[in-house]
């Protein structure tokens with residue numbers, strides 16, 4: 001494992017690069033940056049499992065909000081892909097649960113501590129004779145447009161770790177695999193290494209938050225012109241409260257997995273040089289939000305004019321197909337919002353930027369009640385029904401999907417190697 | 426105000442005269458403020474000077490027309506480019522072409538200032554990477570943006586992020602896809618092009634074709650030789666022509682149009698051609714003064730110096746460039762140019778300008794909007810393009826001189842009789858093997874004498890090379906009348 005060169009990077013950049021590198025050496029380097037274990041001041045977790053919500057994906061209550069009341073996702077993210085060593089059994093399930101509880105004891109469920117989910121792929125459930133209950137919609141991943149030929153996540157499970165502290169995501173990952181004896185002062189007694197192998201070349205990392213993308217201009221393909229304050233590579237705020245599904249809306253409401261949700265993860269390259277150096281701001285706003293957002297200057301440089309909404313009135317959403325014809329361009333947000341049901345968005349997006357592979361990209365991660373809902377929203381975003389050229393069809397011209405994976409995030413009591421049809425607990 | 430026709434004619438004539446005898450390097454050598462431009466004698470490959478190789482002359486110093494008209498205009502120069510071997514896969518064929526990075530304009534919207542943006546190339550190494558895409562069977566150039574993708578690789582490693590090239594129009598190349606692509610260093614590059622399935626309405630022989638996306642690969646070498654070729658190959662026109670209304674003639678596809686490339690492998694089989702055959706045609710034009718654009722030269726009655734053009738089938742103009750020099754050996758290198766059929770190739774009852782003295786004979790005589798020539802005809806009921814027994818309104822907007830299709834527009838027609846609106850169809854962009862790109866709708870009961878207003882809800886959403894960037898933006902409606910017998 002080669003570690004990033006410290007001398008050429010700011011402290012924040014260096015920490016980010018260490019998260020991307022991963023591993024024990026990166027962790028010790030990271031602890032070196034952020035103060036050593038003893039002096040660190042990471043809020044501790046809880047040993048009472050009932051103190052935590054039953055939904056693994058119940059993050060919103062625990063996370064901070066920005067000045068406009070939008071949930072502020074933790075800054076650093078790792079997706080740890082896992083492959084089972086053997087078919088699951090009770091011992092493996094207990095080991096898994098013990099390892100996960102160690103994380104909960106070690107870190108507060110918060111931005112400053114750690115939030116995480118464990119999800120299982122269709123490939124995992126295929127190991128069983130039983131089939132999934134109809135209340136869960138979890139198909140194998142597939143290509144969703146004919147502009148992509150993605151690879152698919154076919155491993156068993158994925159853990160999503162997120163924290164504002166780079167050392168915490170790294171340490172948690174290492175601790176889960178028995179590479180640390182203690183985590184934030186808590187003894188590590190069980191290790192996932194007995195149950196799973198990590199698939200290193202599918203490991204994904206990323207970051208989100210104001211200013212973080214603009215620190216990545218050392219990466220080829222990341223232009224200097226990214227707005228200083230932008231939280232996302234494409235230069236705008238995202239994840240406004242009114243454009244996000246609530247956790248209730250994405251929660252499976254019946255059957256044995258009630259309280260769980262589904263997760264879609266897609267990874268894509270971003271063409272930022274064309275986006276920032278060829279299109280102008282007006283065009284970017286037209287393509288990201290709507291042409292009316294551009295005309296009425298509703299967004300500001302990076303979305304600072306928007307508060308808790310992306311400014312999508314019903315009229316602007318309905319105008320999508322007319323905008324396609326009459327203005328020759330439609331916005332991504334406007335177009336995707338056509339999939340709202342009774343005015344409510346279907347997806348809870350927790351996506352983050354990445355420079356995995358040393359080029360700019362996005363790990364798009366969203367939660368929804370069933371994968372069919374994701375597919376519907378994605379169709380709205382594809383906009384095959386719209387009379388608009390590709391280059392002006394939202395942001396499709398700039399994104400290149402490489403991978404897709406679908407996962408079930410069971411409710412917490414079932415998170416450790418569930419069978420497809422567990423007995424109600 | 427000069428009569429535009431006069432300017433066109435003069436521009437054209439001069440153009441013909443000028444292209445053969447251009448002073449090249451001197452043109453940019455002297456205009457350059459810092460005087461460090463490529464010297465044509467300097468072919469030793471040491472433009473970097475300091476030996477770092479970081480300071481190459483990747484593009485010529487560009488001279489631009491100041492204050493160009495809001496119309497198609499003659500730019501200051503012809504671009505030079507290297508044509509690579511065409512490639513085929515599935516139903517598609519494409520011809521890659523490389524030039525130096527240069528400015529172009531992208532559009533997203535109605536054509537107001539904010540909606541159009543000039544793209545200037547980055548400093549440093551790079552190419553303007555282009556390809557013409559066509560249906561391998563019919564030879565129809567596919568002029569619609571459905572999302573092609575380019576991936577550049579070097580030694581198997583990606584160079585930069587993938588990109589979707591822009592749909593573009595240029596006077597020389599017609600409709601094509603392209604973008605400026607920065608390159609980190611000299612060397613051999615591989616490009617993977619993924620062309621999308623075509624979901625635009627397809628009719629005639631195109632129906633059922635082009636349904637499957639395909640990936641094709643080509644390679645090129647980026648080095649001093651390439652830079653010299655494209656930088657020095659630029660041909661400047663006589664200064665008087667700059668900014669005049671008119672257009673460069675389409676490039677001799679299959680030739681590279683430059684006489685200094687004879688040794689290039691890519692053009693090996695064209696060595697024998699005098700590159701100026703095409704220009705001889707221009708010279709012919711000096712003799713007639715009754716038409717003003719080189720498209721016309723193919724079908725003019727009574728011009729005996731065009732014998733070899735007169736026998737063209739109406740609709741296969743995209744083949745003209747293949748055989749109008751009498752060369753029929755372009756074989757594997759034949760690249761179609763996206764010229765639409767000439768207007769007499771379209772059947773039906775013409776929609777004409779009620780105020781014109783005569784019915785247009787040539788594309789350049791057609792009514793214009795934003796300098797786009799607007800051709801419209803009403804195909805009789807039962808036409809293969811129409812639903813059932815209905816008639817079919819076919820509208821074919823095009824560039825006024827080279828007949829390049831204007832794609833990705835939104836057009837609505839309003840049919841009126843005795844002051845009452847009788848139909849108001851939104852036209853659908855359609856690709857046909859015979860009539861090529863057009864906008865059409867089935868209509869019922871439209872009659873001679875009906876007035877038809879063609880309104881452009883949004884102008885062609887295609888990027889433009891120099892000479893087209895000021896046209897086809899503001900496009901007022903065109904009022905026509907269904908011709909009476």
Ligand code: HEM
Nearest residue numbers: 234237238239240243310333336337345362364377378381
């Ligand atoms: C680089 C990739 C992407 C970027 C930069 C991006 C950015 C944005 C932005 C700025 C908004 C509006 C603000 C807000 O979130 O409240 C938005 C909304 C949205 N995006 Fe994306 N997005 C991306 C990819 C995707 C993908 C792949 C999907 C999948 C379907 C998607 C689905 C949505 C949805 C559902 C909305 C909310 C629509 C509503 O308000 O109902 N986005 N996105």
